[in-house]
Amino acid sequence: MLFNIATLLREAPGAARQMHVENEPATVESEGYERLVTGAVHLLRTSRGILLRAQVRTEPEYECSRCLRRFTTPVDLEIDELFAFTRDPVTLRPVEVDEDTFRLVDEQYLDASEAVRQYEEAARPIRTLCRPDCAGLCPRCGTDLNDGPCACPAEDIEPAWSALAELSARLAAPEVPDGRS
Ligand SMILES: [Zn+2]
Numbered sequence: 001m002l003f004n005i006a007t008l009l010r011e012a013p014g015a016a017r018q019m020h021v022e023n024e025p026a027t028v029e030s031e032g033y034e035r036l037v038t039g040a041v042h043l044l045r046t047s048r049g050i051l052l053r054a055q056v057r058t059e060p061e062y063e064c065s066r067c068l069r070r071f072t073t074p075v076d077l078e079i080d081e082l083f084a085f086t087r088d089p090v091t092l093r094p095v096e097v098d099e100d101t102f103r104l105v106d107e108q109y110l111d112a113s114e115a116v117r118q119y120e121e122a123a124r125p126i127r128t129l130c131r132p133d134c135a136g137l138c139p140r141c142g143t144d145l146n147d148g149p150c151a152c153p154a155e156d157i158e159p160a161w162s163a164l165a166e167l168s169a170r171l172a173a174p175e176v177p178d179g180r181s
């Protein structure tokens with residue numbers, strides 16, 4: 001997700017660009033990361049670099065934590081990051097910036113791909129479910145219960161639960177008179 005910012009850098013701080021991206025590829029090869037990005041991007045020229053503000057959507061693929069199926073789901077990201085100069089645009093001297101600050105590429109390009117990747121990672125839900133009511137896998141035979149019930153007897157699946165059911169059935173039964181006379 002590369003933006004050519006050479007022209008914007010020649011303008012004074014405060015100059016800006018607003019654009020819409022549609023299915024723009026974001027690729028981070030070292031992470032095996034590849035997405036299509038859609039949304040609004042705002043680039044602001046500041047005295048330290050380019051400030052990227054973006055409201056974009058990606059479609060990561062997750063593995064369902066219940067049924068293990070892979071599924072894609074849209075994720076909305078709100079990115080707000082400075083991409084700092086690597087060299088001072090006037091003196092051309094290298095500029096010291098924090099290690100975790102994003103950098104411009106050769107004072108020519110802004111590559112937002114890694115930022116998209118990191119924001120998407122931060123937005124990853126703790127439990128990834130293919131749908132809220134995913135039935136999951138049978139713990140006994142491994143059948144995907146979203147496809148329908150398996151052949152396992154219900155009491156085998158959850159012994160604790162069936163013991164409870166038995167107890168409640170016993171409590172609900174009418175008093176049996178004891179046989180003593
Ligand atoms: Zn699932």
Ligand SMILES: [Zn+2]
Nearest residue numbers: 138141150152
């Ligand atoms: Zn089963």
